[in-house]
Amino acid sequence: MEKSNKAFAALLVACGLAIGGFFPGYYYYKTHADFRSVTVKGLAEKDVTADMGLWNIQFTVSGNDLGAAQKQIGVQANEIVQFLQKQGFTNDEIRIGRIETNDLMSNPYRDNTAAETSRFILTQTITVHSEKVYKISDAMSLSNELIAKGIVFSNQYASYFFTKLNEIKPEMLKQATENAKEAALEFARNSGSKVGKINKANQGVFSILSRDNANADEVSQIEKRVRVVSTVEYLLED
Numbered sequence: 524m525e526k527s528n529k530a531f532a533a534l535l536v537a538c539g540l541a542i543g544g545f546f547p548g549y550y551y552y553k554t555h556a557d558f559r560s561v562t563v564k565g566l567a568e569k570d571v572t573a574d575m576g577l578w579n580i581q582f583t584v585s586g587n588d589l590g591a592a593q594k595q596i597g598v599q600a601n602e603i604v605q606f607l608q609k610q611g612f613t614n615d616e617i618r619i620g621r622i623e624t625n626d627l628m629s630n631p632y633r634d635n636t637a638a639e640t641s642r643f644i645l646t647q648t649i650t651v652h653s654e655k656v657y658k659i660s661d662a663m664s665l666s667n668e669l670i671a672k673g674i675v676f677s678n679q680y681a682s683y684f685f686t687k688l689n690e691i692k693p694e695m696l697k698q699a700t701e702n703a704k705e706a707a708l709e710f711a712r713n714s715g716s717k718v719g720k721i722n723k724a725n726q727g728v729f730s731i732l733s734r735d736n737a738n739a740d741e742v743s744q745i746e747k748r749v750r751v752v753s754t755v756e757y758l759l760e761d
Contacts, residue, residue, distance in 0.1 A: 559716070559758070559759040560722055560756050560757060560758050560759055561707055561710050561711070561718075561756070561757050561759055562754065562755070562756045562757075563703040563704070563706045563707045563710075563754070563755050563756070563757065564703060564706070564752050564753070564754050565698075565699040565700055565701065565702035565703025565704070565705075565706065565752070565753045565755070566699060566702060566750070566751075566752050567695040567696070567698040567699035567702065567750070567751050567752075567753075568748055568749065568750045569691055569694075569695055569748070569749045570734055570746065570747070570748050570749075571685050571687075571691070571731075571746075571747050571748070571749055572656070572685070572745060572746060572747070573656050573683035573684055573685050573744075573745045573746075573747060574654055574656070574684070574685060574686055574687060575652075575653075575654055575656070575683070575684045575685075575686050576651070576652075576653055576654070576655070576656040576659040576660075576681060576682070576683050576684070576745075577650065577651070577652055577681065577682045577683075577684070578650065578651040578652075578653075578659045578662075578663065578679075578680075578681040578682075579648055579649075579650050579678065579679065579680055579681075580603060580648065580649045580650070580651070580666075580676065580679050581646060581647070581648045581676065581677045581678040581679065582596075582599060582600075582603070582646070582647060582648075582649075582674050582675060582676050582677060583596075583644060583645065583646045583647075583675050583677045584596040584599065584644075584645045584675070585641035585643065585644045585645070586641055586642075586643055587641060587642045587643065588643075589624070589642075589643045592643050592645050593622070593645060596622060596645045596647055599672075599673075599674050600619060600647055600649065602669065602672060602674065603649050603669060603674065604617055604619070604649065606662075606666075606668065606669055607649075607651060610658060610661070610662040610665070611655065611658050612651055612653060612655070612658065612662075616651055616652055616653040616655075617649065617650075617651055618649065618650045618651075618652060619647070619649050620647060620648040620649065620650065621647070622645055622646070622647045623645070623646040623647070624643060624644075624645055625643070625644040625645075625646070626642060626643055627641070627642050627643070627644070628642055646677060656683050656745050657745065659681050659683075660681070660745060663679070663681055666679065680743075681743070682742045682743065683742060683743070683744060683745045683747075684742070685731060685747055685749070688729060688731070688749065691749065692729065692751075695729075695749065695751050696726055696751065696753065699726075699727070699751050699752065699753040700753055700755070703753055703754075703755045704718075704755070707755070707757045711759065714759075716759040716760060716761060717759065717760040717761070718757050718759065718760075719757060719758035719759060719760045720757070720758050721755055721756065721757055721758075722756040722757065722758050723755075723756045724753070724754065724755040724756070725753065725754040725755075726751070726753050727751050727752045727753045727754060728751070728752075729749060729750070729751045730749070730750050730751070731747050731748070731749050731750075732747065732748045732749075732750060733746075733747065733748070734746040734747050734748040
């Protein structure tokens with residue numbers, strides 16, 4: 524009779540693993556000399572929107588006259604700031620970085636024509652740090668206006684962050700635990716057992732993923748999905 528029960532339980536496990544991807548909780552069964560248990564995983568997911576954005580705008584000016592190049596990059600920095608203000612960003616959200624200067628003549632491996640073309644390359648970064656994540660996205664799509672004015676971007680990217688994870692952790696852990704318990708009860712019903720005490724548990728690690736594009740870098744996406752998988756081992760009773 525005991526062998527029959529074990530065979531039946533193994534069959535249930537195989538079926539559970541085959542269709543486990545369709546349920547919020549899944550389990551596997553194991554036996555020891557002194558106790559039987561079922562280890563259950565409960566999944567919880569929540570869609571969230573980034574609440575903080577960081578937009579780095581790096582632009583360059585080159586020339587053979589350092590003074591003229593410095594004046595030009597200052598003019599372009601003002602144009603970028605005015606553009607950002609027009610898009611609804613305040614001065615507190617706009618940070619102007621220092622100018623980096625690269626003198627090609629100081630490079631021992633320089634091209635011999637460096638002094639005849641553009642000896643100096645000046646680079647500056649303006650950063651937008653704002654909770655207006657959609658404004659950042661919209662403004663980036665309009666940045667061609669700056670290119671039309673002769674501004675050359677050497678690098679431009681936006682990162683979006685969800686900073687309120689601690690606020691949603693309790694509810695998500697509760698949901699994951701409930702899903703795990705339901706999976707344990709389902710196994711117990713199918714195997715003719717009862718769910719006993721918790722033997723051990725692991726709340727799992729929270730992960731933040733891209734919601735709509737699985738291949739996209741999460742930090743580049745405004746819409747995100749938070750996921751946690753909790754693992755609980757229950758003792759089984761006859």
